[in-house]
Amino acid sequence: MEYIVVLLLFVVVMQTRVMELRRSVVCLMIQSGLIASACIVVGLNHGLWHALVPCLLTIGVKVIFIPGTMLRLIDKITDDREIFSNINVNYATLAAAAFLVLGYILAGRFMLAPIARDIFAATIMMIMTGLALMVMRRRAILQMCGLITLENGIYLLGLIITQGLPLVVELGVFLDVLIAVVVLVILTNRMSLSFMTTDTTVMKKLKG
Amino acid sequence: MELLITALGLYALGTLAIIWPKRLELAAHYTAMWLATGASLMVLWVACQFLGQAGWGMPIYNDTIWQLGRYSLVLDSWSAAFLLIIGLSGAAVSIYGIGYGRGYLGSRIRQLAGLWNLFIGSMVMVVLAGDAFTFILAWEVMALVSFLLVNHESEKKQVVHAAYQYMVMTHIGTAAILIAFYILGGGADSFAFKDLAHSELTLPLQHLAFGCAFAGFALKSGLMPLHVWLPNAHPAAPSHVSALMSGVMLKVAVYGFGRFVFEFIGAEVLGYGLVVMVIGLLSAFLGVLYASMEKDMKRILAYSSVENMGIIFAAFGCGMVLTALGHSRLAMVAFTAVLVHSVAHSLMKCLLFMSAGSVMHATGTRNIEKLGALAEKMPWTAAFTFVGSMSLASLPFTAGLAGEWLTLQSMMTLAFQAASTELRLLVIFAFVLLGLTGALALGCFVRLYGVAFLGRRRSGLVLKAHEMPFSMLLGMGIEAVAIIIVGVMPAPLVNIMRNVLLVDGEAMPGGNFLGIWWDGGQSVALFSPWLILLLAGVLIALLCAALISRKIVVTQDVTWNCGTEPTRRQQYTATGFSKPLRRAFDFILKPRRERVFLQREHAYFGRKLQYNLQIPDQFTDRLYRPVQHVLIRSAEILRKLQQGSVRLYIGYTMLAMVVVLLWGAM
Numbered sequence: 046m047e048y049i050v051v052l053l054l055f056v057v058v059m060q061t062r063v064m065e066l067r068r069s070v071v072c073l074m075i076q077s078g079l080i081a082s083a084c085i086v087v088g089l090n091h092g093l094w095h096a097l098v099p100c101l102l103t104i105g106v107k108v109i110f111i112p113g114t115m116l117r118l119i120d121k122i123t124d125d126r127e128i129f130s131n132i133n134v135n136y137a138t139l140a141a142a143a144f145l146v147l148g149y150i151l152a153g154r155f156m157l158a159p160i161a162r163d164i165f166a167a168t169i170m171m172i173m174t175g176l177a178l179m180v181m182r183r184r185a186i187l188q189m190c191g192l193i194t195l196e197n198g199i200y201l202l203g204l205i206i207t208q209g210l211p212l213v214v215e216l217g218v219f220l221d222v223l224i225a226v227v228v229l230v231i232l233t234n235r236m237s238l239s240f241m242t243t244d245t246t247v248m249k250k251l252k253g
Numbered sequence: 254m255e256l257l258i259t260a261l262g263l264y265a266l267g268t269l270a271i272i273w274p275k276r277l278e279l280a281a282h283y284t285a286m287w288l289a290t291g292a293s294l295m296v297l298w299v300a301c302q303f304l305g306q307a308g309w310g311m312p313i314y315n316d317t318i319w320q321l322g323r324y325s326l327v328l329d330s331w332s333a334a335f336l337l338i339i340g341l342s343g344a345a346v347s348i349y350g351i352g353y354g355r356g357y358l359g360s361r362i363r364q365l366a367g368l369w370n371l372f373i374g375s376m377v378m379v380v381l382a383g384d385a386f387t388f389i390l391a392w393e394v395m396a397l398v399s400f401l402l403v404n405h406e407s408e409k410k411q412v413v414h415a416a417y418q419y420m421v422m423t424h425i426g427t428a429a430i431l432i433a434f435y436i437l438g439g440g441a442d443s444f445a446f447k448d449l450a451h452s453e454l455t456l457p458l459q460h461l462a463f464g465c466a467f468a469g470f471a472l473k474s475g476l477m478p479l480h481v482w483l484p485n486a487h488p489a490a491p492s493h494v495s496a497l498m499s500g501v502m503l504k505v506a507v508y509g510f511g512r513f514v515f516e517f518i519g520a521e522v523l524g525y526g527l528v529v530m531v532i533g534l535l536s537a538f539l540g541v542l543y544a545s546m547e548k549d550m551k552r553i554l555a556y557s558s559v560e561n562m563g564i565i566f567a568a569f570g571c572g573m574v575l576t577a578l579g580h581s582r583l584a585m586v587a588f589t590a591v592l593v594h595s596v597a598h599s600l601m602k603c604l605l606f607m608s609a610g611s612v613m614h615a616t617g618t619r620n621i622e623k624l625g626a627l628a629e630k631m632p633w634t635a636a637f638t639f640v641g642s643m644s645l646a647s648l649p650f651t652a653g654l655a656g657e658w659l660t661l662q663s664m665m666t667l668a669f670q671a672a673s674t675e676l677r678l679l680v681i682f683a684f685v686l687l688g689l690t691g692a693l694a695l696g697c698f699v700r701l702y703g704v705a706f707l708g709r710r711r712s713g714l715v716l717k718a719h720e721m722p723f724s725m726l727l728g729m730g731i732e733a734v735a736i737i738i739v740g741v742m743p744a745p746l747v748n749i750m751r752n753v754l755l756v757d758g759e760a761m762p763g764g765n766f767l768g769i770w771w772d773g774g775q776s777v778a779l780f781s782p783w784l785i786l787l788l789a790g791v792l793i794a795l796l797c798a799a800l801i802s803r804k805i806v807v808t809q810d811v812t813w814n815c816g817t818e819p820t821r822r823q824q825y826t827a828t829g830f831s832k833p834l835r836r837a838f839d840f841i842l843k844p845r846r847e848r849v850f851l852q853r854e855h856a857y858f859g860r861k862l863q864y865n866l867q868i869p870d871q872f873t874d875r876l877y878r879p880v881q882h883v884l885i886r887s888a889e890i891l892r893k894l895q896q897g898s899v900r901l902y903i904g905y906t907m908l909a910m911v912v913v914l915l916w917g918a919m
Contacts, residue, residue: 147914147915172910179903180907245900
């Protein structure tokens with residue numbers, strides 16, 4: 046479990062550095078894969094069946110389906126300007142570090158067991174970094190990556206706090222994310238068709 | 254009191270004119286207006302009958318006329334006095350509206366006629382309300398319906414501006430009244446008026462309740478500095494609507510204030526009365542000063558309403574001060590003055606707004622600078638306007654003087670009872686202001702009548718003027734006759750209004766058909782129109798005798814005019830007439846003058862210039878504009894916070910989350 050957490054932290058920090066759309070999605074894929082494995086490790090305490098279903102769901106939805114659609118979307122975006130953007134890279138990394146510190150402060154306050162403390166800090170860091178990514182990035186794809194990171198963080202938090210959520214709730218969460226991403230992908234596609242870019246700042250034009 | 258319920262039913266029936274089919278719209282108008290007239294006459298009849306009984310005391314709950322659970326309509330003497338105003342003016346103005354409203358044929362006349370019924374009906378409801386909820390509901394209906402009526406000619410941008418200003422202001426007032434009721438209800442068993450009367454409040458709360466109630470009712474009655482909506486709303490509304498708003502709706506605010514003072518809060522605190530009195534006096538003086546400056550006929554009348562409401566509230570405040578000093582018997586003269594002047598003002602203001610409507614109807618303008626010589630074209634309207642103007646200038650033989658005489662008597666009584674030097678100074682100040690107000694009102698209405706109806710015509714618009722149809726003349730005539738009756742024989746009205754507030758049957762301002770008198774403790778004052786008539790007769794006889802005994806040579810010639818023929822343009826203009834006042838009160842009015850030379854060949858001749866004169870309302874400039882600026886400024890700051898960027902909103906969420914997490918960790 047410790048290794049998974051360390052790897053997860055590494056991937057999330059990577060995510061804040063990556064500016065290229067394709068690599069960012071690959072990062073996301075790895076991150077979701079790690080979550081799936083964490084799912085197995087935690088879930089095994091409660092029996093194989095209860096561990097396997099969420100794990101397979103995570104792999105199916107967050108590792109294969111969502112990144113797959115996003116990659117396909119990136120293929121469609123031909124505008125070179127889209128691929129690179131170099132604003133706020135260092136800020137995002139700095140923010141991620143600050144959030145990790147915040148996570149440990151909180152974990153210390155809540156007096157969790159040492160291992161749970163690390164995981165808790167990691168989840169806080171993932172949630173906040175996901176939010177920060179959404180705020181700081183201008184590209185729609187990167188904002189979606191932020192959203193999924195946030196989701197993963199919340200999912201992991203739920204996992205360690207409740208030692209495995211009821212299946213119905215998990216299914217609901219997955220469906221939620223799935224629909225959100227589908228809508229986002231469609232919207233981004235439309236956006237790139239009509240504005241020739243996926244820079245969300247151009248959306249301001251739509252305001253009355 | 255089935256008659257009152259029937260009257261309310263008739264108003265409701267009249268309101269249905271809105272949904273009549275389009276091709277019957279003229280029929281809908283006539284039906285609705287007749288229904289309003291009939292219902293108002295019923296209300297008048299009930300009020301007269303109720304007030305005609307003798308021997309009752311301060312507003313007690315004599316008569317519950319309708320009850321449904323906690324909600325009730327009750328009739329007592331205080332509300333009956335105001336029903337009298339609503340009934341009389343409502344009927345007269347409705348008759349006038351039959352003819353006047355026809356001008357709106359094709360432009361939502363059904364809506365106008367229907368809302369007209371709802372408007373009068375809601376005012377009757379306000380006066381009859383027996384609990385706070387019914388009161389606020391009816392009050393709000395009254396506010397909204399009057400807003401819709403003001404907004405009737407919504408094609409004009411100016412009208413829409415005025416209407417929305419009115420709506421914002423009136424809702425601020427309603428909010429203040431709601432707060433007052435809320436505070437009162439906190440200390441009472443229920444929101445029924447008879448329970449609110451026993452509301453027990455601690456002192457700071459009581460002050461707050463009084464402040465809110467006074468602000469709310471003062472706003473509705475147009476006291477300065479809350480009057481700003483009034484001079485804009487009245488010219489915007491159709492004339493019969495402004496007549497009713499000015500003549501009756503403002504009095505409904507007096508009713509509400511009286512209800513608060515007499516029953517809920519009490520006048521024991523000296524400061525309350527002083528505040529009311531000073532604000533009333535200032536409104537009276539400033540109102541008439543601004544009225545003398547205006548050129549728009551309806552704006553003149555609107556500012557004159559501010560003046561008269563000021564006088565009414567000054568008398569009210571005087572009564573409250575006397576009560577607080579422990580002379581509740583002597584205070585009755587002031588409260589009688591409030592009621593008598595309310596009735597008188599309702600009569601004369603309705604009359605003059607109707608006549609302003611007639612002038613507009615005939616010439617198409619409200620600007621008195623473009624009128625003149627209307628008396629030849631519209632003799633009846635001119636005669637009625639003359640009566641109304643005399644009354645507003647408080648000249649003898651009109652209703653205006655009766656109310657003002659009682660007001661002055663109450664000030665006089667206060668002067669005798671004032672124990673401290675400060676209070677005496679205040680009374681002197683009151684006399685000065687009331688005297689100035691009276692003199693300025695005289696000037697103002699001489700100017701209005703003289704410029705609009707006398708002299709020679711000032712523009713071609715006068716040529717097409719014509720006399721009004723019979724219904725409009727009848728409406729004005731009823732009010733004019735009522736004014737003269739009250740003016741010549743004020744005693745019946747004074748006796749009735751005195752009985753409204755009678756406590757123990759002791760000597761009050763009294764009267765018989767010869768006149769009215771008041772025994773103010775240390776002095777007895779008498780006002781008899783007949784005596785004045787006698788005096789005037791003697792004086793005229795002496796004058797005639799003096800003139801007849803001498804031989805008089807009369808030579809008729811053109812006025813000497815430095816050798817040129819006098820032309821129309823050399824008449825006194827309305828602006829010129831008020832010039833001395835503008836100079837004298839320069840420091841209050843702060844007129845904005847602007848001269849632009851179009852052509853200037855020589856220092857003394859060959860010049861053409863354009864002269865613009867503006868009298869900005871100081872309260873708008875000094876008080877409302879800054880508040881408006883601050884509001885807009887702060888709105889701009891808020892706008893920066895909320896500019897529609899999703900990322901910014903996510904940022905707020907993030908910030909909130911960090912704060913919550915840290916707070917939880919603390």
